[in-house]
Amino acid sequence: MSDDELIWRIAGGSGDGIDSTSQNFAKALMRSGLNVFTHRHYPSRIRGGHTYVEIRAAEHEVQSRGDGYNFLLALGDSFARNPQEEAYYGNEEIKPLSENLDELREGGVIIYDEGLVSEDDVEALNLDERAEENDWHVFPLDLRGLAKEHGREVMRNTAGVGATAALLDMDLEHIEDLMEDAMSGDVLEANLDILHEAYEDVNEEYEFEHDLRVPTGEHDTEQALLSGSNAIAYGAIDAGCRFIAGYPMTPWTDVFTILSQNFPDMGGISEQVEDEIAAAALAVGASHAGVKAMSGSSGGGFALMSEPLGLAEMTETPLVLVESMRAGPSTGMPTKPEQADLEHVLYTSQGDSQRVVFAPGNIEEAYEQTRLAFDLAWDYQIPVMLIYDQKLSGENKNVDIEFFDREPSPDLGSTLTEEELKEAAHDNSGKFKRFNYETAEDGVAPRSLPGQKNGRYLATGNEHSPVGHISEDPDNRVAQMDRRLEKLEAIRTELDEERDSTQTYFGEEDAEYGIITWGSSQGAVEEAVDRLNADGHSVRGLSVSDMMPFPEQEVTEFLESVDEAMVVEMNASAQFRGLLQKELGRFGEKLTSLLKYNGNPFEPAEVVEGYEVNVAEEEREPTAQVRIEPAAGD
Amino acid sequence: MSAFNAIGDEREIDRDEYTPGVEPQPTWCPGCGDFGVLKALKQALPEVGKTPEEVLTVTGIGCSGKLNSYLDTYGFHTIHGRALPVARAAKLANPDLEVVAAGGDGDGYGIGGNHFIHSARENHDMTYIVFNNEIFGLTKGQTSPTSPKGHKSKTQPSGSAKTPLRPLSMSLNAGASYVARTAAVNPNQAKEIIKEAIEHDGFAHIDFLTQCPTWNKDARQYVPYVDVQESDDYDFDVHDRAEAAEMMRETEDVLNEGTVLTGRYYIDDDRPSYTQEKKAVGELPDQPLAERYFDDDAEWERSYDLLERHK
Ligand SMILES: Cc1ncc(C[n+]2csc(CCOP(=O)(O)OP(=O)(O)O)c2C)c(N)n1
Ligand code: SF4
Numbered sequence: 034m035s036d037d038e039l040i041w042r043i044a045g046g047s048g049d050g051i052d053s054t055s056q057n058f059a060k061a062l063m064r065s066g067l068n069v070f071t072h073r074h075y076p077s078r079i080r081g082g083h084t085y086v087e088i089r090a091a092e093h094e095v096q097s098r099g100d101g102y103n104f105l106l107a108l109g110d111s112f113a114r115n116p117q118e119e120a121y122y123g124n125e126e127i128k129p130l131s132e133n134l135d136e137l138r139e140g141g142v143i144i145y146d147e148g149l150v151s152e153d154d155v156e157a158l159n160l161d162e163r164a165e166e167n168d169w170h171v172f173p174l175d176l177r178g179l180a181k182e183h184g185r186e187v188m189r190n191t192a193g194v195g196a197t198a199a200l201l202d203m204d205l206e207h208i209e210d211l212m213e214d215a216m217s218g219d220v221l222e223a224n225l226d227i228l229h230e231a232y233e234d235v236n237e238e239y240e241f242e243h244d245l246r247v248p249t250g251e252h253d254t255e256q257a258l259l260s261g262s263n264a265i266a267y268g269a270i271d272a273g274c275r276f277i278a279g280y281p282m283t284p285w286t287d288v289f290t291i292l293s294q295n296f297p298d299m300g301g302i303s304e305q306v307e308d309e310i311a312a313a314a315l316a317v318g319a320s321h322a323g324v325k326a327m328s329g330s331s332g333g334g335f336a337l338m339s340e341p342l343g344l345a346e347m348t349e350t351p352l353v354l355v356e357s358m359r360a361g362p363s364t365g366m367p368t369k370p371e372q373a374d375l376e377h378v379l380y381t382s383q384g385d386s387q388r389v390v391f392a393p394g395n396i397e398e399a400y401e402q403t404r405l406a407f408d409l410a411w412d413y414q415i416p417v418m419l420i421y422d423q424k425l426s427g428e429n430k431n432v433d434i435e436f437f438d439r440e441p442s443p444d445l446g447s448t449l450t451e452e453e454l455k456e457a458a459h460d461n462s463g464k465f466k467r468f469n470y471e472t473a474e475d476g477v478a479p480r481s482l483p484g485q486k487n488g489r490y491l492a493t494g495n496e497h498s499p500v501g502h503i504s505e506d507p508d509n510r511v512a513q514m515d516r517r518l519e520k521l522e523a524i525r526t527e528l529d530e531e532r533d534s535t536q537t538y539f540g541e542e543d544a545e546y547g548i549i550t551w552g553s554s555q556g557a558v559e560e561a562v563d564r565l566n567a568d569g570h571s572v573r574g575l576s577v578s579d580m581m582p583f584p585e586q587e588v589t590e591f592l593e594s595v596d597e598a599m600v601v602e603m604n605a606s607a608q609f610r611g612l613l614q615k616e617l618g619r620f621g622e623k624l625t626s627l628l629k630y631n632g633n634p635f636e637p638a639e640v641v642e643g644y645e646v647n648v649a650e651e652e653r654e655p656t657a658q659v660r661i662e663p664a665a666g667d
Numbered sequence: 668m669s670a671f672n673a674i675g676d677e678r679e680i681d682r683d684e685y686t687p688g689v690e691p692q693p694t695w696c697p698g699c700g701d702f703g704v705l706k707a708l709k710q711a712l713p714e715v716g717k718t719p720e721e722v723l724t725v726t727g728i729g730c731s732g733k734l735n736s737y738l739d740t741y742g743f744h745t746i747h748g749r750a751l752p753v754a755r756a757a758k759l760a761n762p763d764l765e766v767v768a769a770g771g772d773g774d775g776y777g778i779g780g781n782h783f784i785h786s787a788r789e790n791h792d793m794t795y796i797v798f799n800n801e802i803f804g805l806t807k808g809q810t811s812p813t814s815p816k817g818h819k820s821k822t823q824p825s826g827s828a829k830t831p832l833r834p835l836s837m838s839l840n841a842g843a844s845y846v847a848r849t850a851a852v853n854p855n856q857a858k859e860i861i862k863e864a865i866e867h868d869g870f871a872h873i874d875f876l877t878q879c880p881t882w883n884k885d886a887r888q889y890v891p892y893v894d895v896q897e898s899d900d901y902d903f904d905v906h907d908r909a910e911a912a913e914m915m916r917e918t919e920d921v922l923n924e925g926t927v928l929t930g931r932y933y934i935d936d937d938r939p940s941y942t943q944e945k946k947a948v949g950e951l952p953d954q955p956l957a958e959r960y961f962d963d964d965a966e967w968e969r970s971y972d973l974l975e976r977h978k
Contacts, residue, residue, distance in 0.1 A: 060978075257977035267970035275956050276760060299968040300952035300959070302759055302945075307785040311752040314745070318756030321743055322723070322764065323670075323957030326756070344746050434978075437971035445960050451672055462739065482957060483723040483741035483757065484671035484764055491735060493744035494728075502691050503736055503744070 037248055038091035040102035041197065043190075044129035047075055047084045049108060054190040055086035056429070057215065058197075060258050061207035062090040063431045066250035069258065070556075071429040072098035074633070077283075077367040083128040092250040095430070096395060097556030100638035101136040103245060104201075106193045108176065109149020131158055142170045142243050144196050146189060148177030170243040172200065172235070179231055184223030191224045195231030200239070201247045205232060255434040261399045261425035261553075262287035264432075265355060266295070268403025269327055273443030274353070275301035276326035278315035280308055282334045283367050284426040285357040289329070309334035313341035313354060320350050321492060323445070323482040325407060329355030329419075332374045333364060336381070342416055343382035348492040349414035349468070349480065349517070351446065353406045358422040360632055369632030370423035372552050373604035375612065378420050379581055385514065387521050389417040390580040394537055394555030396430045402535060402578060404442070409527075411446030413477055413520045420580065422603070424634045425553035447479045454487040464500040465490045470512040471499075476519030525582040535578040536587050540566055544573035546648050547591060547598035551577045551609050554635055558601050561640035570649065577609075583616040592620045599647050601640055605630045607662055626662035670961035673720030674763045680713040685739050693737045700877025701730055701798060703851025705737055708767070708796075711861040712740075717765050725754035727770030727779060729805045731798035731877075734769050748779030751786045751795065755941075758793055761957040762942050765865065766793040773803045773811045776832050780812070787841035787870050792940035794864040794871045797834065800879035808882030815923040831923065834874045835915040835932055839908070844869035844935040846911070848918070850876040853892050853929060860931065869940040876927065895930035905934050 041058070045051050052073070059069045067090040075084040089099050107129040130145050137143070143164075145155075155173070164171050176192040191212075198205055205228065212224055259267075266288050269277075275296065279289040293303035302319070306312050309330050316328035330338060335356045345352040358374045360366035378390055389409055393399040399421065406417040449457060457479070458466040467490035469478050481488025491501030496513060498504040528535070537555060540548075540562040550558045555576035562574040575591045577584065592598060598620075600610040607626045614621055627643035629635055639659050645651045647661050686709065695701045712722060722740040726732040728747035735742030741764075745753045754768040775783055775797045786795065802820075803809040810823045813834065817826040838846050845867040849857040857875070864871035895901040895914065903910040911933035918928045945951035952959075959965045 064978075255978060257974045259974075259977045263977070267973060270968065270970040270973075273960070273967065275959075276756070278756065295973065297950050300954075300956065302951060302956060304756070304759070306752065307781050310749065311782055311785070314749045314752035315756035317745075318725070318743075318753035319760040319956075321753070322757035322760035323960065324760040325960075326760075340746055341749065344749070348743070434971070434974055437974060441967040441969055443960055443965070443967050448960075450961065451670065464739070482670070482761075484674045484721055484761060484957070486673045486720060488673075489720050489739065489741055491742040491744060493736075493742075494746050495744065501742070503733070 037093065038089060038099065039104060039201070039245065039247055040087055040089045040099045041104040041106065042085050042087045042102045042133060043106045043108070043193065044083065044085035044133050045108035050187060050190050051084055051086055054194060055088055057208070057211045058194055059088045059429060060211055062088065062247070063256050063258050064207040065204065065247065066252055067091060067248060068093065068095050068250065069429070069431050070095040070097065072634070073427045075368050083132050085133065090248065092248050097560045097637055098634065100636045101138045103138045103141040104197070105133055105137055105141065105143045106197055107133065107143065107145040107150070108189060108193060109146050130155070134163065137167070137169065140168045140244060142172070142200060142245055144172045144174055144193060144200070146176040146193070147173040148175045148189070172196070172239065174231070174235070176231070180227055183226045183230065184220070188224055188227050191227045192231040195228040196235045199232045199235035200241070201245060202241065203247045256431040257434050258429050258431050259396060260287070260427055260429045261396050261421060262291060262427070264396045264399035265403045265419065265421070266291035267437070268400040269353070269407065270295065270299070271439065271441045272325065272404045272407030273441060274325045274327050274407060275299070276316065276319040276324045277301070278304040278306055278312040278319070278326070278328050280306060280312050280330065280334060282331045284359060284423040285329050285331045285334065285355065287426055288355060288357070309337035310340060313338040314344070316352055317341050317345050317350050320352050321348070321483070323448070325411065325443070325445070327353040327355070329357065331357045331359050332361050332377065335374070335377070339381040342388065343384065343386055344494045345416045346382070346386055346388065347494045349478070350492070351410040351414050352416045353410050353419070354416060355419045355421070357426050358420065360630070366632050368423065370553065370634050371604055371630060371632070372422055372554065372602050373606070373608065373630070375420065375580065375608040378418055379612070385518070387415070387518065388581065389415060389521070389524060390420055391418070391535065392420045392552040392578050392580050393425065394552055394576045394578060395425070396432055397436060398535070398537070398578060399425060400437070405532070405535070408442070408446070409524055411444065411448070413475070413524060414447060414480060415520050420552065422553050447477050449479050449481055449488070451486050454481055454485055457487070459487070460500050463489070466499040467501055468497060468513060469499045470516045473516050475523035476516045478516070521582045528579060528582070528584070529586065534584070534587065536584055537576040537578070538574065539563070540573040541571055542573065543594070545571040545596055547573050547575065547595035548601060548640070548644065549575045549577065549591070549598050549613070550601040551580070554601050554603055557635040557637045557640055560637035561644065564637060564641050565644060572644070580612065583612070585616055588613065589617060592617070592623060597623050597625070597648055599625050599627050599644055601627045601635065601643070603629050603634065605660070628660045628662065670958055671761070671763065673718055676718045676721065677716070678718070680716070680718055682709055682713050684719050685709045685712060691736055694733070695730060696881045698878070698880040699730065700800060700851035700879065701734070703854060703857060704769070704796060704798060704875055704877060705734060707854060707857035707861050708738060710858045711865065715862050715865050717865070721763070722765045722767065723757055725750045725757065725766065725768045727774035729771035729774045729803070731769060731771035731804070732774065748774050748777070748782065750774070751779060751782040754793055755786060755791045758791060758942070759945070759951065761955045762792070763955055767796065767865065768793055769796040769798065771804065772797055772799045772801060772813045776812045776834055783838070784841045787838045787843035787872060789941045790842055790844050790869045790938055792868055792870070792942050794861070794873065796861070796873045796875050798877045799834065799874050800877045800883055802879050802883040804879050804882060833915070833919040835919060836912065838872040839912060839915060839933050842870070843872045844938045845871035846933040847931045848874040848876065848929045850892055850927065850929050851878060853894070856894060856929060863931070867934070869935070869938055876929070892927045892929050895928050901928070905931050908933065
């Protein structure tokens with residue numbers, strides 16, 4: 034694998050600028066014509082602590098992080114070097130080197146910062162011996178010293194990038210351009226000096242005795258490097274969303290921040306409020322008054338939104354909520370991904386409560402499904418949720434700019450104009466029959482907005498009559514409940530008949546075996562399926578996005594077409610497999626599970642291995658971090 | 668053509684327009700103080716020139732929360748304690764709406780306490796009426812945050828060990844720019860205060876004493892009221908924060924001892940409302956957002972213009 038792709042890992046301490054450096058380097062690789070995909074690993078801590086970002090760059094498409102990596106740039110953790118901090122941070126100074134060696138592939142390259150990692154530390158690691166065993170190529174460089182000489186210590190990242198570029202025989206042009214965009218004056222000068230000097234020093238001092246080179250690629254259109262959070266925020270903007278309310282919680286904060294920063298320029302409103310109950314309630318209030326609104330949170334904050342979610346449903350106020358999962362229960366692992374809030378999102382809120390739930394599997398889908406979420410919410414007056422996770426939220430991938438070239442749709446769906454309201458049904462006192470079950474189609478009773486003539490009604494979270502009066506009349510109750518329930522069926526029909534499927538298939542059409550997954554595990558599964566097929570297996574993959582209403586027909590057809598299927602998801606209780614069995618009522622004997630819940634997303638190799646053990650029944654133990662659940666009856 | 672023609676309609680408004688047809692009739696108990704709020708509002712709204720369609724009343728849950736079921740405006744009966752966040756956003760979405768939020772003492776000072784503090788702090792331009800009957804009515808007589816210390820109820824059988832909350836001081840300290848207390852048995856004052864609160868540009872909090880003859884028979888609301896503005900015994904400047912605070916403290920000290928003082932306690936006409944503040948920092952558009960969706964000429968920004976920075 035390593036011959037046609039580069040997986041560059043930059044490791045250091047949180048707060049060391051790892052993120053911005055890697056973002057720029059990823060862009061430079063993208064500009065040189067490669068497909069890129071980033072994976073970020075960080076602790077729940079602002080400064081210090083071990084963090085890394087991986088950039089996978091290849092000529093072929095990349096949908097996932099790879100297995101391991103082949104180039105390490107290990108910067109020291111400067112903060113652990115401060116003796117005053119040591120009591121708190123512990124002795125972590127060589128972590129960027131020691132923590133990362135296990136996953137470095139054979140033949141890999143290491144640059145480490147001699148200025149920050151001492152000789153004794155390196156000796157203690159047995160680096161020489163391990164390097165020889167694994168055919169690693171080690172380059173100790175005084176990055177800190179170089180940075181200090183020309184500017185400031187923190188610029189050692191730039192020195193690292195310069196050295197990387199030299200070792201990979203890479204053109205500096207794109208890196209320079211990006212630096213010029215990002216900075217100016219003395220800072221720019223200093224950084225450029227550092228970049229060039231590191232580049233030249235390495236060129237002069239070292240031979241290229243390793244095989245790694247930047248692969249060469251070409252894009253025929255322009256590319257943008259963006260994250261799942263960007264895609265969701267931009268999807269919302271194009272859908273006409275102009276109101277967001279929230280309360281910070283990782284990783285939801287990203288979407289919240291992006292919209293808060295852009296809304297002032299486009300006449301949108303952003304509100305950071307006292308808690309998540311308020312946040313979702315504000316979104317309901319804004320939507321009620323006539324603005325396309327959205328809120329969201331991560332698991333713990335979303336728990337508080339259960340109330341306003343039900344209110345939106347009962348009052349038939351259109352609403353989009355996003356839930357960005359991280360490992361739970363409770364505060365769990367704030368910066369680690371997991372797909373374990375599925376049941377929480379599907380079933381929270383009291384009563385016969387219903388909502389639409391989409392789980393996008395990659396960045397493009399995140400954009401598409403956000404637009405779809407707004408369309409459906411406003412057409413059907415129902416809450417629509419997007420469930421995704423820390424992985425999809427923070428990973429970056431290049432997307433063809435042309436993909437985004439479409440019209441914004443600020444359409445308020447089933448909202449009437451004053452002209453239309455004049456013609457609509459009213460009761461004797463002149464109140465608009467807002468919840469008129471007699472004339473509703475697909476369960477949808479068109480609405481009015483406060484301030485419109487002839488549109489007066491009461492919206493209430495209690496059961497209500499057609500004009501909105503609180504009502505416990507049994508006949509009215511049944512009529513209203515049946516009407517609301519009808520919406521989900523109508524949405525299923527629309528998704529099946531009028532729209533492109535939001536499910537994603539990969540691999541061979543008439544395969545013997547299946548792998549089925551959901552949400553952000555899609556990329557790793559897709560790559561695993563390709564590899565398995567290349568190895569002579571016969572596998573088809575399906576990634577499901579519609580969690581509610583469930584695509585019963587599509588999934589049934591898929592499961593009928595294969596002998597056995599493995600369900601891949603990042604949680605310990607096999608929630609998606611449970612959903613499959615609940616929705617389909619059969620296939621228990623065909624399904625096994627591959628579960629991962631250690632805080633790191635799947636690598637493709639783990640899925641391959643899980644398949645070999647699980648389905649092809651190879652006699653060996655799978656990786657400790659992955660759990661296998663046998664089929665029902667086993 | 669505007670999408671909201673009911674807003675700013677200048678015609679004479681008949682009070683009956685605020686009363687729904689035959690149905691629904693209030694389900695409040697005979698003698699309930701809530702009738703007083705309903706009546707005062709029905710009188711005040713036409714007098715300030717608001718048509719039923721330009722008013723949005725947002726309520727919580729409780730006997731009090733049913734207010735807008737019996738008042739023929741646009742209404743949103745929300746969930747327990749959440750009237751204010753819903754109301755705030757509706758006002759931001761369409762600042763031309765006249766927003767009146769209401770709820771009970773359990774609703775507004777208990778479960779919704781956090782929202783109350785922050786709505787006052789932000790000084791949202793709206794009126795917030797709290798029906799303070801010092802008890803949970805709808806759930807049948809449990810102790811509320813304003814019930815006096817020692818109050819016995821089914822859930823506090825030995826008498827409450829808690830000191831009651833001080834709503835007036837609380838909203839003053841949180842930042843409300845208009846704070847008053849009135850009472851259901853004082854209808855003229857109630858109407859005048861509601862009118863003033865609606866016309867006030869900022870968060871106007873009215874602690875509205877309402878009796879609950881069904882569950883709170885011992886409550887002091889039955890004793891005569893003293894209007895602090897009318898009485899010679901009380902002299903303070905309603906625009907002076909320190910004097911207002913002092914008066915509130917005195918009032919709240921004696922409330923449960925049989926002396927009930929009502930009236931205006933604090934009026935700050937200079938503090939900009941949240942809408943103004945938000946406009947000043949460039950975070951609220953001039954044209955109401957809600958209007959924009961009906962405006963055929965409105966330019967809708969494309970997110971892909973933002974992609975420049977991602978190239
Ligand atoms: C989340 C939630 N908790 C509890 C209730 C039950 N509940 C309904 S009304 C009420 C008390 C209302 O008391 P108050 O706000 O003082 O209003 P009142 O009925 O006295 O007017 C409670 C606890 C509810 N509806 N929702
Ligand atoms: S229970 Fe009390 S508050 Fe509720 S309607 Fe009856 S008297 Fe009024």
